[in-house]
Amino acid sequence: MIEELITLAKRPPLFLESTAPFWDDDHISGQMLKTHLDPTEEKASRKPETIDASVSWIKGTSIKEDPSSILDLGCGPGLYCRRLAGKTTRVTGIDISRRSIAYARREAEKAHLLIDYHNKDYLTIDFTQEFDIVLLIFCDFAVLSPSKQQILLSKIYQALKPGGVFLFDVYTPCFPKYREEKNSWYTALTGFWKENPHICLHNQYHYPQNRAFVDQYIIIENNENIDVYRIWDQYYTETSIMELLGKQPFKKIELFGDITGREYTAESETLCAVCRK
Numbered sequence: 401m402i403e404e405l406i407t408l409a410k411r412p413p414l415f416l417e418s419t420a421p422f423w424d425d426d427h428i429s430g431q432m433l434k435t436h437l438d439p440t441e442e443k444a445s446r447k448p449e450t451i452d453a454s455v456s457w458i459k460g461t462s463i464k465e466d467p468s469s470i471l472d473l474g475c476g477p478g479l480y481c482r483r484l485a486g487k488t489t490r491v492t493g494i495d496i497s498r499r500s501i502a503y504a505r506r507e508a509e510k511a512h513l514l515i516d517y518h519n520k521d522y523l524t525i526d527f528t529q530e531f532d533i534v535l536l537i538f539c540d541f542a543v544l545s546p547s548k549q550q551i552l553l554s555k556i557y558q559a560l561k562p563g564g565v566f567l568f569d570v571y572t573p574c575f576p577k578y579r580e581e582k583n584s585w586y587t588a589l590t591g592f593w594k595e596n597p598h599i600c601l602h603n604q605y606h607y608p609q610n611r612a613f614v615d616q617y618i619i620i621e622n623n624e625n626i627d628v629y630r631i632w633d634q635y636y637t638e639t640s641i642m643e644l645l646g647k648q649p650f651k652k653i654e655l656f657g658d659i660t661g662r663e664y665t666a667e668s669e670t671l672c673a674v675c676r677k
């Protein structure tokens with residue numbers, strides 16, 4: 401077992417996947433939902449006041465005064481969808497977590513909001529010229545490998561109406577996390593990863609040439625069960641994000657400092673791209 405752990409804890413090859421599902425795991429998805437709904441935390445969703453500011457800015461990026469159709473990819477429990485939905489705005493939310501989608505549907509029903517929620521992988525969407533705005537919020541685009549990013553971008557391009565916009569955010573090299581590699585561990589009787597007693601070995605590896613980073617969590621539940629969760633991320637400069645987006649035929653791309661439309665500066669920790677078809 402020790403030898404297996406030593407091997408597992410080594411720097412993984414870029415974009416090596418987790419050995420078990422993360423977002424839709426029965427226990428982890430419950431922990432995630434709690435985090436999404438905690439207004440004091442910014443680990444799974446942004447704080448309510450930031451979401452409110454985002455929503456009014458996002459609506460203004462549409463060429464139409466009132467966008468009639470919005471697609472939110474990785475919508476989680478629907479914090480943006482329910483603020484965006486209105487009498488003349490049809491909102492579609494897609495998320496891989498059954499628990500988040502079930503919660504989002506219940507909330508929409510309670511508030512009599514017409515939102516189409518789908519529990520599926522956003523890499524499998526197949527819409528054609530249906531949306532004025534497509535969103536992917538909280539730096540999720542950058543968790544995908546470069547080949548998956550291009551697949552998703554072309555599906556998003558296809559889903560947009562002419563003149564429609566795709567908005568998403570990513571981290572920049574100023575985000576403090578990317579400055580160091582670390583290893584740590586803890587034990588827990590119950591916790592984020594498992595309901596039962598477990599040990600967590602946490603490795604953080606940086607791949608500076610690829611501007612990539614992984615948080616690798618090795619979870620040892622008992623002598624037989626070891627799960628490895630690898631949360632990948634990539635960070636971008638203005639030049640590298642434009643290079644990536646240049647592979648798709650967007651007519652105009654504007655960059656901002658965050659998803660509320662603040663100006664981008666050399667100190668910005670995030671970068672938000674507004675890509676117009």
Ligand SMILES: C[S@@+](CC[C@H](N)C(=O)[O-])C[C@H]1O[C@@H](n2cnc3c(N)ncnc32)[C@H](O)[C@@H]1O
Pocket residue numbers: 423436443444445446473474475476477479480494495496497500520521522523536537538540
């Ligand atoms: C960091 S959370 C952000 C949620 C939401 N955008 C927000 O800001 O409140 C990422 C979300 O993306 C979802 N997700 C991750 N990978 C996905 C995929 N391949 N297809 C659909 N949803 C996915 C997760 O279930 C989770 O709800």
